Amino acid sequence: MDETAPVGERGGIARRAGGHIMLGLLGLLCVFPIYWLYATSLRAPQDVYELSVLPWPLSLDSYADAMAKNDVAGMLLNTAIVAVLSALGQLLIGLLAAYAFAAWRFPLQRPLYLLFVGTWLVPFQATMLPNYALLGQLGLLETLAGVIIPTLCSTLGVLLLREHLMSFPKELLDAARMDGRSAWGILWTVVVPTLRPVLAALGILLAITAWNEYFWPAMVLQRSNAVIQLGLRSFMGTEGNDWGPLMATAGLACLPVFALYLFLQRHIVNAFVRSGLK
Amino acid sequence: MRKAVSRIRLQRLTRRFGSVTAVDAVSLDVADGEFLVLLGPSGCGKSTLLRMIAGLLAPTEGRVLLGDADITDVPPRRRDLAMVFQSYALYPHLSVARNIGFPLRARGWSRAAIREKVAEVAAALDLTELLDRRPRELSGGQRQRVALGRALVRDPGAFLMDEPLSNLDAALRAGTRAEISALHKRLGATVVYVTHDQVEAMTMATRIALLDKGRLEQVGTPAEVYDEPASVFVARFLGSPAMNLIDATVAATAAGLAARAREVELPLGIDAETPERPVVLGVRPEHLAIAGQGAEGGIRAVVEAVENLGSEEVAHCRAGEARVSVRGPRPLGLRDGDRVRLTARPEHLHLFDADSGRRLAWRPAPVTTPA
Structure with a gap:
């Protein structure tokens, strides 16, 4: 029995069990495609069309095949460069814009902000x-610069950071001004250290978005498969898809994202929850 | 070591927000070493005035001078003023030591010099044991002392304090009030202190500046503003319970001038004649005395409630249309429903103009001799 639930809101055991079962099923529904991706990548090449739930016998042939046909390590490195630089650039520009919109008063501030949001x-x-x-x-x-530069200004980043800065105690900024800091000094010695969890969460989100981006890199890098998401298309052809290496490369492409979520999911969730609660 | 010049002068300082005038042509001269309290109700403009002195808000009109220098357009970081905020505004990501040393780092002091100065200030404020803690690990009183330390560490020209005690509980507030007063005496520093708490103002200030609706109502020592309030507003704002204020008329009687209203006739102790005029009669609750049976004049009142304050009692009475409070040592000897006659000595009566609310003083007409 939930001792902390408000009076009249303690559901029965059957009702709560039903809720858990429903959530469990929904969770399975979300996880199953990812499981199937890794299961397929771990089947022997002749078994990729098998429908057994457990891939057996396990085989790393698809991974070896993918590595042999493509410079997967190089692609992962390029993708990491794009994701990190794109996220850092968006963070920097977002931070400066949000600081200006939240902490300063200047002519046409409101219309400019609305235009920006627009x-x-x-x-x-x-x-x-x-x-x-x-x-x-x-x-x-x-x-790669062509992939990164047009993405450097993130409206989402500005919106989110502005919301956090709007709820930032104004007296802290005033105190820093009285203590001898310039606007630039206040940004780096007071605002950024205080917003570190939010910046980290936003940075991760932006990096993951840049990591997963397909369409824009596909336009800019038409003659090469420099990033991992484009590398996937080399296993897709008019005569059919090479499912084993395709799934192996896709599985490798997902790993950094999973790792980030696993280690930092609490920060990510916290930052986004806090942005809505002043 | 204190700096020599820390006199602050405000010359017709004004701040408007759109059509609202938050501070209206305030002129003040805060002498070197003075503890000036800006006192007034919420929204009277006292914090706006302090923020203009600090440089955090630009005045619409008027000048701010520190010593002989006009600092109206000087940014806060170059004003040589330190400020203690209501919320303390401690940097949450820094330890106590780094919070206190923050202004010195901003001024490019060496690490060794900062460490030495921070240790000195921390020792003076009993913070040495807490230097490695973060603000969230401190109690309200400790945070307040850290905020004070951050202001002290700079040896500023003057201190600005914006309701620094309002977040403390009553017991801690009384203790910290005494500490700040002692600190002021020890340093001899100029302090401009904002509060809406009259007890803080009366106990700490060398002078009080009372503000209402952005205007300066009165400036004077605590005794002056309490004993001779310049307006009905000041009379009503200072004192607990507030001064009794009764709409009355000054008229000549056989015994000289007297203030009269329904159930009220109090002689003013002035043997003269003057045309009748409407006034607001003021008398503090502690200056009313309960007269014996058969006494003439005074205030004829009915007791409606008696409050026990421990060492004292306050009786709330009704006299005609006016409400009158009487304060005295417990027991007052009054009960609900008692009929009493209250008197006051003429020197304890205050008269205010019925229209402007300003204090009236009796000045005999000059004697003119025919040529």
Whole structure:
């Protein structure tokens, strides 16, 4: 019996068990495709079309095949570079913009902020061609820089950090001003250290988004498979898909994301919950 | 070691927010070493005024001078003023030692010098044992002392304090009040202190500046503002219970001038004549005495409730349309429903203009001799 539940809200055992079963089923539904991905990658090449739930006998042939056909390690490194630089850039720009919008008063602040937020409503498809043309003029097509630079300004990052900064105690900023810090000094000695958990969570989220990005890298890097998500398409052909190495590469591509979530999920959830609760 | 010049002068300092005037042409001269308390109810503009002195808010009009220097347009970090905030505003990610040393790091002091100065301040404030703790690991009183330490460590020209005791419980507040007063005496520093608590103002201030709706109502020593309130607002704001204020008329009687209202006739002790005029009559509850049966004049009142304050009692009475409180040592000897006659000595009566609410003083008309 839940001793802390409010009066009249202690459900019966059957009702609570029903809830747990429902949640368990939903959880299974979410996890099953990922399980199937790893199960397929661990089957022997001749068994990839098997429908048995447990992959047996276990085989790493698909992984070896994937490594032999593609520079998977190089792709993972490139993807990591794109994800880290893109996340750091978005964090920096988001932090500076959010600090300006939250902690300072300047003419046209509100319209500028609304305009900024409004860019979120513009679909990626509307900006991809101008961005692509601009990258072409700058000579950045087929480069990792071309993948990273247009993603550097994240409206989500600005919105989230602004919300946190709006609930940031104004007296702390005032105290730092009285104590002799300039606006720039306050940002780095007071705001950033205090917002570290939020910045970490947002950084992870942005890095994961950049890691998983397919469409934009596919446009910019048309002649190469420099990042892991593009590498996957080399196993897909008109004569059929090479399922074993495809699943093995996809499984490898998922591992860093799982690792981040496993170690830092509490921070990520906390940061997003707190952003909604002042 | 204290700095020499820390006189603060405000010249017609004004701040407007849209159509609202939060601070209205306030001029003040805070002498070197003075403990000036800005006192007033919530929303009277006292914190806005302090923030303008600190440089955290730009004035709409007027000047701020520190010593002989005009600092109106100088940013806060260059003002040589330290501030203690209501919420203490301690940096949550830093230890007590680093919080106290923060202003020195911002000024580029060496690590060794910072360590030495922080240790000195921590010892003075009994914080030495807490230097490695984070603010969240401290009690309210300890946080307050750290905030004070962060202000002290700089040896600033003057201290600005924005309701620093309001987050403490009553017992701690009384103790810390005494500590801050002792600190002020020891350092001889100039302090501008904002509060809405009249007890803090009366016990700590060398002078009190009372504000109402952004305007300066009165500036004076605690005794002056209590004994000779400049307006009905000041009379009502200071004192607990507040001064009794009765709509009355000043008229000439056989025994000289007297203040009259329904059930009220109090002689003013002035043997003169003057045309009748409406006034607000003020008398503090502790200055009312219970007269014996058969006495003439005074305030004829009915006791409605008696409050026991421990060492004293307060009787709340009704006299005509006016409510009147009487305070005295317990027991007062009054019970609900008693009819009493209350008197007060003329020097304890205050008169205020019925329209402007400003204090009235009796000045005999100058004697003119025909040419």
